[in-house]
Amino acid sequence: MPHGDITHIDIPVSNTEQAIAFYHRLFGWEIAEIPGFEGYPMWRAPNQVSGGGLAPRGEGFTQPRSYVEVDSIEETLAKVAELGGTVVMDKQPISETSWWAIFTDADGNTIGLYEGVTDAG
Template identity: 75%
Template sequence: MAHGDITHLDIPVTDMQRATAFYHDLFGWQIAELPGFEGYPMWQAPNGISGGGLAPRGDGFDQPRSYVVVDSIDETLEKVKAGGGQVAMDKTPISETSWFATFVDPDGNQIGLYEGVTEVDKD
């Protein structure tokens, strides 16, 4: 995926089993926990491209969050701050070759950033 592509959508849920059944029945999404991501079932849309996760709803995570691919999270977060946004979560590892972070734009929207390659991306 290229810089600026939307790569992932996290949906906050309170009941994983109910949410898994709901989204599978509603959209036909294939939803499963992958090794290393227990407690965070990931969904795949029928197009084989779109996907995301069902994540526990929590403080600061009460609305769906899109993740955008960037070449450098560090550089992007600097631009966020220079443009009047705020860093909500610093660069955090997902794997040895991938990271994520979140920021809040000047209008209060929380957006995720993704940098790197995961095993899921290699398939």
């Protein structure tokens, strides 16, 4: 995906099994845990492009969060600060070839960043 594309959406859930059944029946999403990502079932839309995960709801994660693919998380976080946003979580590894980070914009919207390639099976 090119720099700037939305690549993933996490949905916070309190009851994973209930959420899996709900979103599968509502939208037809295929939802499954993937080896290496246990406890984090991932969904894929029927278009086979859109997708995301069902993540545990918790403090600071109560609304869906979109992730935008970027060429460089470090450069993007530097721009976030220049433009009046706030870094919530610095670059963290997902795998050996992929990373993520979180920031808020000047209006307090929380957005995730993604860099790299993740083999999710």
